[in-house]
Amino acid sequence: MLNTTEAANNKSAALPLPWPFSRSFAISLASVAIFFLIWQIAPALGWVNGRFTSQPSQVLVAGWTELGTATFWNAARISFTEFALGFALSLAVALPLAALMVTSKIARYMIDPPLMALYIAPSLILLPILILWLGIGMASKVAVVFLGAFFPIAVNTMAGMRQVDPKLLTMARAFGASRSRLFYSILIPSALPSLLTGIRLGIGRGVLGVIVGELYAAQAGIGYQLSTYGNSMRIDLLLVYALVVSTFGYVLTEFVRLLEVQVGKWGAK
C-alpha cells in the first residue's frame, strides 16, 4: 500500500522534468550556488577563520589529489569491507529469523520483546563493549554494522511477511512445496517491499556504525582518517572524506529506493 502510493508520487514528480530549468530546480540550484559562494569568500573577507572552515576550492583540490592516493583507497577498502560483511551477516540472520517468527508463535513470543527493545535503542550503545570483546580491528566494526542493520531489516521483513497472502501458501503447499521453498519462493518475495525498506534504513545505520566505530577506536579506515585529519586540522581533507561517505550512503539508499518503486508496481491493481 505504502509502496504503491510512493511509486505513484514518484511518477507524478518525475513527469515535469527538472531540465530545462523548472522553477523549483532553479531555486535549489541557486541556493546551493550561493552557499558555496559565501563559503568561498567568507575567509577572505575575514568573516570566519579559514583554518577552521577551509574553502570549496581547497576541498576540490584536496579531493582531486587525495582520491588518487593509496591512503584513500586503502581506507575505503577497509571501511567498505567492514560495511559489506556486517550487512551481509545481518541479512543472513534477519531473514530466516523473521520467517521463523512469522511461522512459529513460540518463537515470536520469545524473540519479539528483546528484538523491539534493541530496535528502538541505538545499537552504538554497545560499541564500547564490542571493542572490548572484539578488539579495535575490523571485527568490532563488522559487529557494529551487523547490529545497526539487523534490527530494521528483521523488524520490517517480519512485518512484510505477516502480510503474506495465506492463499499463496496453501497453493504452494498443495503443489508440494517444502518449508525452505515456501521461505524463498513465497515469504521473501511477498515481504520484498518491506524488506527493501528495512535494507534502506539499515544502510543508514550501517554506514553510521562503521564511521563512528572507526572514529572511536581503530587503526585504519575512513573514520580513522577523519579522526586523523581532524586532529591535524586538515579541514579540506576531512571534508573530502565526509563527502565520500555521504555520497556512498546516498547513492546506495537511492538505488534501494528505486528498487522499492519497481517492486511496488507488482502490487498495483
Next chain:
Amino acid sequence: MPQIEIQDLTIEYAKPSSDQRFVAVGHVDLTIERGEFVTIVGPSGCGKSTLLLSVAGLVELSGGAILMDGKTVSGPGRERAPVFQDASLLPWRTVLGNVRFGLELQRWKQDDIGERAMRFIRMVGLGAYADYHPHQLSGGMRQRVNIARALAVDPEVLLMDEPFGALDAQTREVMGNELLRIWSRDRKTCLFVTHDIDEAVFLADRVVVMGREPGHIKEIIRVDLPRPRDEAVLESQAFADLRLRLRRHLAQDMASMRLVTEEV
C-alpha cells in the same frame, strides 16, 4: 480398483475460544473412478471445500482415511493438482512464470519447463499474454492461468474448489465449456466443488449432493447426458429434470437453515 477412496472420513475443527469442536465433515464415504468427473454441490457450510482440501492433503483428518490408488494420503502429492477459487497467482511472476512455478515445485527438468509451460498457456488461450503480470489480467484470464498451472504438472487428479465462483455468469459459462474441451482430451479425474447447480450438472458424470451439520452426503446423482456436451444440452429435458432434482435437495436445506435462524 477405484482411484480415490474416501472411507468414513471425519474432520473436526476446534472452535476458536471454546472447548467445543465443530464437525465440518462427518463419516463420509465416497469412491471415484479413474477419469471420472465428479462435482460436489451443497449449501455453504456443508463441508464440501473441506472435503476437497482433505483430498489435497492439506487438512488433518480426525477420523477415517483417504486412499489414492490404494495408498493412504498423508499430505500433498504430485499426482493431485489444485485449482482453487482464488487464482492464487504470484503477483511478482508473469503468466509464464506462474505456470512454471508448479513445474519448478515438482522438480521437472529445467530444460523442459519453459516449453511445457508455454504449451499449456497456449492451451488455455493465453499464448499472447505469457509476459503479462497477474494484475494486468481479468479474473477469467487469471483462472485460465490457474488451470494451466495445474494441468502443466500432468496430475492424475484435478482438485477444483469453485474455480469459477468469482467470475460473472457469462465468463463462467465460457470457462465451463473450455474446461470440458480440455478435460475431454485426456480425461483426467476431476473433483469439482461448486454451488452452481447448472455448472454441477453440465460438467459431471456424477453429482454429489452434500448437506449440513455435520457435512454429509445426501445423495449421489448420475448424470447420463451424452458427451461432448454443448449449449444444446442445457436446453434438453434430461438436463432440466436433473436440475430440478438438485434444486429440491438444496431448497430443503435452505428451509432447514431458515428454521435454525428463527430459533435463534
